[in-house]
Amino acid sequence: GAGVSQSPSNKVTEKGKDVELRCDPISGHTALYWYRQSLGQGLEFLIYFQGNSAPDKSGLPSDRFSAERTGGSVSTLTIQRTQQEDSAVYLCASTSGGVNTGELFFGEGSRLTVL
């Protein structure tokens, strides 16, 4: 597709379960980002990929969170043993731009609700 695609768009899970969120970036975009948007807060940076490597994982909240990217394309964000505080919208973005161009292309997000 032409834009960043994320799935599922909505996920309801029980506390303690694992979840996987998928991001399919714009074709040819080498950089991929995951952000988290909680109610009433701005976007919180989670992790950045350049190709398949993640030079910056500093935003991952705990070791329950992990992400990978394969083939320089699709990325999966995994949350293990989900907690209620993990409830948020998880946004993926990609770009082919250089340093500080600022134009990230965002998907519509995956809304996670942990009961």
Place this chain on the structure above:
Amino acid sequence: AQSVTQLDSHVSVSEGTPVLLRCNYSSSYSPSLFWYVQHPNKGLQLLLKYTSAATLVKGINGFEAEFKKSETSFHLTKPSAHMSDAAEYFCVVSGTGGYNKLIFGAGTRLAVHP
């Protein structure tokens, strides 16, 4: 460290009146600054960006922002609001690290009334 503060969580205007969304930034070096817009159930979209060229930046849909170093501000304005401008607006500063690590403000929700 870089940060942004959006001074209003909610702004309400009447259609046809001016819009002002306020943003102050903190940066240890000359920053790149952006405004993104998020319409309901839509992805975030770049509205405009400042990257050390002209201090008055024009964006899409009639919005513009002025970079004021002395005031560390980057307020977003529009002369005349339209109903379709109702959305959430995020002021954003680029972080360090040599890549597009964007640091977002908490957002301002703009309501436009007939």
